[in-house]
Amino acid sequence: MRLFWLEIYKTFSRWRTYIGFGFIALVVLLTEVVMKLSAVEILNRMMRSTQKDFLIFGNVLNGWFVTAFIMNTLHIHIPFLIALVAGDIVSGEATSGTVRFLLIRPPSRVKIIAAKYVATLFYTTGLVIFLGLVCILPGLALFGSGDLIIHHFGRFGVVFIPEVEIPVRMLFAFMAAIWSMTAVASIAFLLSTLVENSIGPIIGTMAVVIVFLVIGNFPFDFFATLKPYLFTTYMVFWQRFLDDPIPWQEIVKSAAILGLHSLGLFFIAFGAYARKDIKS
Amino acid sequence: MKKILLCLLWVPFLFSPGLLQAQEEGARTLDALQKKYSGLKDYTVDVNVHFDVEGFKAPDMQAKLFCKPPDKMKIESKRIFFLPKEGGTFNPFMFNKEDFEVKLLERLTYEGRNVVKLKLTPKKRKLNAQDFILTVDTDRHLIREMNTSSFDGREVKALIEYGNFGDFDLPTRIELHLNVQFSESMEIRDFGPSAQPAKRVTGRVDITYSNYKVNVGLSDEIFKERDSSKLGGRP
Numbered sequence: 001m002r003l004f005w006l007e008i009y010k011t012f013s014r015w016r017t018y019i020g021f022g023f024i025a026l027v028v029l030l031t032e033v034v035m036k037l038s039a040v041e042i043l044n045r046m047m048r049s050t051q052k053d054f055l056i057f058g059n060v061l062n063g064w065f066v067t068a069f070i071m072n073t074l075h076i077h078i079p080f081l082i083a084l085v086a087g088d089i090v091s092g093e094a095t096s097g098t099v100r101f102l103l104i105r106p107p108s109r110v111k112i113i114a115a116k117y118v119a120t121l122f123y124t125t126g127l128v129i130f131l132g133l134v135c136i137l138p139g140l141a142l143f144g145s146g147d148l149i150i151h152h153f154g155r156f157g158v159v160f161i162p163e164v165e166i167p168v169r170m171l172f173a174f175m176a177a178i179w180s181m182t183a184v185a186s187i188a189f190l191l192s193t194l195v196e197n198s199i200g201p202i203i204g205t206m207a208v209v210i211v212f213l214v215i216g217n218f219p220f221d222f223f224a225t226l227k228p229y230l231f232t233t234y235m236v237f238w239q240r241f242l243d244d245p246i247p248w249q250e251i252v253k254s255a256a257i258l259g260l261h262s263l264g265l266f267f268i269a270f271g272a273y274a275r276k277d278i279k280s
Numbered sequence: 281m282k283k284i285l286l287c288l289l290w291v292p293f294l295f296s297p298g299l300l301q302a303q304e305e306g307a308r309t310l311d312a313l314q315k316k317y318s319g320l321k322d323y324t325v326d327v328n329v330h331f332d333v334e335g336f337k338a339p340d341m342q343a344k345l346f347c348k349p350p351d352k353m354k355i356e357s358k359r360i361f362f363l364p365k366e367g368g369t370f371n372p373f374m375f376n377k378e379d380f381e382v383k384l385l386e387r388l389t390y391e392g393r394n395v396v397k398l399k400l401t402p403k404k405r406k407l408n409a410q411d412f413i414l415t416v417d418t419d420r421h422l423i424r425e426m427n428t429s430s431f432d433g434r435e436v437k438a439l440i441e442y443g444n445f446g447d448f449d450l451p452t453r454i455e456l457h458l459n460v461q462f463s464e465s466m467e468i469r470d471f472g473p474s475a476q477p478a479k480r481v482t483g484r485v486d487i488t489y490s491n492y493k494v495n496v497g498l499s500d501e502i503f504k505e506r507d508s509s510k511l512g513g514r515p
Binding site for chain 1: 335337338343357359361363366434
């Protein structure tokens with residue numbers, strides 16, 4: 001536990017840890033202000049296909065809608081912010097020259113790597129919770145509350161979620177987002193144990209995420225067959241909590257696949273760290 | 281040969297009185313419809329909408345509708361409310377004979393009553409212009425069925441049931457059958473994660489009306505309120 005708090009202290013002593021929080025605060029607040037200023041234009045654009053057949057009344061552009069919109073937009077960018085810290089947490093010791101000092105102390109490598117991994121997950125959780133709070137609180141203050149209309153891009157589909165159900169669904173959605181980001185953090189963490197600089201793991205993680213996302217979205221049959229094997233396919237399972245009915249089976253499957261990825265990546269990272277040669 | 285040609289030239293003129301008469305009858309039917317509701321100054325009604333449309337997952341929606349013919353409408357709802365654009369509201373003044381070319385298609389009986397089927401083609405062709413086929417009860421001067429089809433393949437059929445409220449026959453239920461072509465806007469299709477080609481969406485929407493209050497003297501002011509952050513619509 002002491003090791004964990006030490007890792008937390010080290011992580012939050014670095015300025016780069018706050019880049020993610022700063023970026024999220026800036027982008028989310030800017031987005032919300034812009035959405036408030038051009039509410040009608042945004043709504044008309046987003047609901048165009050539905051508006052062709054329906055007259056829509058009521059507060060569609062409410063805080064929950066804005067939160068779902070921002071989450072949909074930012075889920076590509078958050079992995080970079082996570083990699084920024086997770087990619088540095090182990091390799092940073094080598095860069096700063098403290099790795100030998102750390103590994104010759106009494107705590108075992110198992111404890112050290114576990115503490116670093118838990119600290120990575122703590123940061124990941126904190127960042128996603130911060131995203132949630134920055135989206136929801138100013139969102140509700142600026143746009144008010146109301147039922148949530150989810151419009152599926154690319155197909156005719158409207159899901160209507162009553163206001164009373166939204167807080168619980170959002171809680172689950174953010175928990176699922178944390179779970180998804182844990183897989184990303186685990187990739188960055190693994191890469192961080194393999195190299196001795198922080199840039200490689202950060203760029204490497206983003207490269208993996210972007211390549212997988214691109215492959216997963218190519219409209220070719222060959223790539224479609226690969227899609228089930230890409231972890232990025234399951235990363236958006238938080239969206240399923242905003243579906244009706246909630247597809248629990250799909251959620252459990254996605255969560256299990258992502259969990260296995262995280263666990264597997266951690267064990268590989270542990271193996272690599274346990275064999276790390278610090279003498280040369 | 282010349283005689284035959286001359287005879288053929290006369291044929292349209294022989295039928296034209298019938299055609300004109302049919303057109304006049306169609307126009308008269310529309311006139312009678314409007315005349316029936318000429319005393320309807322305004323009304324309020326509670327609306328319940330039940331959706332059974334493919335891909336549209338929404339619970340029943342309730343709202344209060346304020347209407348002041350010919351063109352003022354307001355919806356008051358504590359929650360989000362969707363109302364089908366075509367056939368979702370009752371406006372007897374929307375079929376103005378000056379705005380349409382009216383063609384009488386046929387006479388028939390509908391639930392034991394005499395009805396006529398009229399085809400209404402808008403005189404001014406707009407981007408979203410569409411033809412209407414109305415089945416009008418000529419005994420009670422009521423629109424019983426309304427079929428619309430637009431150039432982009434949107435088809436809507438409305439079956440209307442009426443009740444009597446304050447000397448007026450007003451709808452108690454409208455059953456809408458939708459068959460619409462759904463295609464996402466270009467900008468979403470280009471950048472959307474899983475864009476799909478256009479497809480047809482079918483479904484049924486049941487709209488029930490209750491608690492009518494007719495000619496209560498609604499002020500024009502209540503139709504002016506509009507919040508810029510909310511979507512709204514016109515009838």
